[in-house]
Amino acid sequence: AQSVAQPEDQVNVAEGNPLTVKCTYSVSGNPYLFWYVQYPNRGLQFLLKYITGDNLVKGSYGFEAEFNKSQTSFHLKKPSALVSDSALYFCAVRGFISSGSARQLTFGSGTQLTVLP
Amino acid sequence: SAVISQKPSRDICQRGTSLTIQCQVDSQVTMMFWYRQQPGQSLTLIATANQGSEATYESGFVIDKFPISRPNLTFSTLTVSNMSPEDSSIYLCSVAVTSGGTLNTGELFFGEGSRLTVL
Numbered sequence: 001a002q003s004v005a006q007p008e009d010q011v012n013v014a015e016g017n018p019l020t021v022k023c024t025y026s027v028s029g030n031p032y033l034f035w036y037v038q039y040p041n042r043g044l045q046f047l048l049k050y051i052t053g054d055n056l057v058k059g060s061y062g063f064e065a066e067f068n069k070s071q072t073s074f075h076l077k078k079p080s081a082l083v084s085d086s087a088l089y090f091c092a093v094r095g096f097i098s099s100g101s102a103r104q105l106t107f108g109s110g111t112q113l114t115v116l117p
Numbered sequence: 118s119a120v121i122s123q124k125p126s127r128d129i130c131q132r133g134t135s136l137t138i139q140c141q142v143d144s145q146v147t148m149m150f151w152y153r154q155q156p157g158q159s160l161t162l163i164a165t166a167n168q169g170s171e172a173t174y175e176s177g178f179v180i181d182k183f184p185i186s187r188p189n190l191t192f193s194t195l196t197v198s199n200m201s202p203e204d205s206s207i208y209l210c211s212v213a214v215t216s217g218g219t220l221n222t223g224e225l226f227f228g229e230g231s232r233l234t235v236l
Binding site: 032034036041042043044045046049051090104105107108109110 | 121123150158159160162165175209211222224225226227228229230232
């Protein structure tokens with residue numbers, strides 16, 4: 001089975017400060033990892049993904065994430081937070097079953113980010 | 118990318134009734150999915166909507182409760198049948214786009230969701 005953990009329900013950060021939203025995963029084989037953001041009363045928007053290659057991936061709105069295989073983590077980061085970054089963030093993982101077929105995406109429980117002015 | 122329109126955006130329903138949610142995509146897509154997001158919780162995959170055949174349901178979801186249609190590559194419907202207050206959720210339509218890779222490496226695009234409240 002595959003799973004995703006977002007250990008923090010809520011993250012508060014002051015505007016202009018760096019932010020980190022944590023994500024760890026459990027999956028068989030090499031994972032495909034994704035971050036999505038959900039603004040109030042909206043659907044999810046794709047931010048970035050890790051498939052292979054460079055462990056540091058850059059995405060939309062200045063966000064980046066670092067894949068760490070030894071720690072099975074994929075933390076979302078941004079050097080300088082904006083009030084408009086306040087939203088619900090979801091980490092997701094796709095692993096593979098033994099036949100090589102892909103599993104569906106499994107989403108984490110979400111982390112509410114609040115950037116304080 | 119893909120632009121996904123869902124209708125209705127929200128509704129208040131009476132217990133025991135059924136509601137059909139529509140999902141329209143602005144381009145032909147192979148993979149369409151329906152997710153449920155219960156209040157304060159994460160997304161749970163209900164089923165994969167297959168064009169021209171029966172949907173593939175995840176564990177805990179059945180066709181009688183959540184019948185799905187997929188008449189073509191741009192449209193799907195999800196019906197929530199015989200609703201109870203426990204069905205109060207946001208229901209999200211999603212499509213997979215290959216973005217130059219494969220369906221496995223591609224990200225999902227989501228509609229804005231249909232917020233159902235069952236009284």
